[in-house]
Amino acid sequence: MISNATKRATLRAIHLVLSIPILGYIYGEPSQVQQYAGAARFVFVPVIILSGFWMYSGVFFAILGVAVWLGAYYLSGIGAALVSQVALFIARKTWLVIRARHSK
Numbered sequence: 327m328i329s330n331a332t333k334r335a336t337l338r339a340i341h342l343v344l345s346i347p348i349l350g351y352i353y354g355e356p357s358q359v360q361q362y363a364g365a366a367r368f369v370f371v372p373v374i375i376l377s378g379f380w381m382y383s384g385v386f387f388a389i390l391g392v393a394v395w396l397g398a399y400y401l402s403g404i405g406a407a408l409v410s411q412v413a414l415f416i417a418r419k420t421w422l423v424i425r426a427r428h429s430k
Contacts, residue, residue, distance in 0.1 A: 334381060338377075338381065341377040344370050376391070383418055394414055395407050
């Protein structure tokens with residue numbers, strides 16, 4: 327079985343390495359970056375979200391976060407996708423508070 331430290335190091339490396347193409351997309355020449363816009367939107371960002379949520383809150387919320395991101399982006403665009411992530415963070419915090427109160 328993989329230790330937690332190894333899992334965190336692997337997830338952190340994935341998170342950081344896949345952030346590099348996003349930086350290239352943001353700061354690159356618009357005429358040059360259009361060729362990999364789809365990969366940035368539908369591969370790099372979801373994997374970054376997956377690894378970040380996994381490190382922060384576990385695999386369940388990681389998968390849920392990516393599904394919510396892709397669904398909101400596909401249906402309504404980037405604004406809805408960003409709001410969906412904020413809503414997911416709020417829902418997770420609410421769930422933790424309720425769970426803590428019930429355990430008392």
